[in-house]
Amino acid sequence: MNLRGKERQEFPLRIRKLAFVRCCRNGSKPGIPQCENCGNVLRPGNIEYEHLIPDGLGGEPTLENCGVWCRVPCSKSKTFSEDNPRMAKADRVLRKSYGLTSKRQQIKSAGFRKAEPKHSATRPIVRKSDGDNRHV
Numbered sequence: 110m111n112l113r114g115k116e117r118q119e120f121p122l123r124i125r126k127l128a129f130v131r132c133c134r135n136g137s138k139p140g141i142p143q144c145e146n147c148g149n150v151l152r153p154g155n156i157e158y159e160h161l162i163p164d165g166l167g168g169e170p171t172l173e174n175c176g177v178w179c180r181v182p183c184s185k186s187k188t189f190s191e192d193n194p195r196m197a198k199a200d201r202v203l204r205k206s207y208g209l210t211s212k213r214q215q216i217k218s219a220g221f222r223k224a225e226p227k228h229s230a231t232r233p234i235v236r237k238s239d240g241d242n243r244h245v
C-alpha cells in the first residue's frame with residue numbers, strides 16, 4: 110500500500126484479452142498485435158498492459174484505461190519519465206499537507222575561522238593639530 114491508500118490493481122484477464130483483441134484489430138496490419146502507442150509489431154515478451162492514467166493516481170483497471178504497448182521503449186519511458194515523477198510529486202504534496210515530513214535539517218557550515226583577539230587598533234590613529242582624525 111502506498112501513501113495514497115490504494116492497493117495496486119492489475120488489469121483482470123478479461124480486460125487484457127479485450128485490449129489484446131483491440132490492438133490486433135485497430136493497427137495498420139490487421140490480425141497482428143501492434144503497440145497502441147508507437148504502432149510497432151508487438152513481440153512476445155515485449156508487451157505491457159499499460160495504465161494510461163497511472164494506477165497510483167486513480168487510474169482504474171478498465172478497458173478504456175488499458176493500452177497495449179510495447180514494454181520497451183513505450184511503457185518503460187512513460188513509467189520513468191511521466192508516471193513516477195507525477196506520483197512522487199503527489200506523495201510529496203500529501204506528506205507536506207498532512208505534516209508527515211521530517212523536520213528540516215539546517216545545513217551546518219564550517220563558518221568563519223576565529224580571529225585572534227586584538228588588543229589594539231589595526232593602525233594607530235595619528236591626531237593632527239587641526240583636530241581632524243585620520244588614519245595613516
Ligand SMILES: [Zn+2]
Pocket residue numbers: 144145146147148149178179181182183184
Ligand atoms: Zn510502442
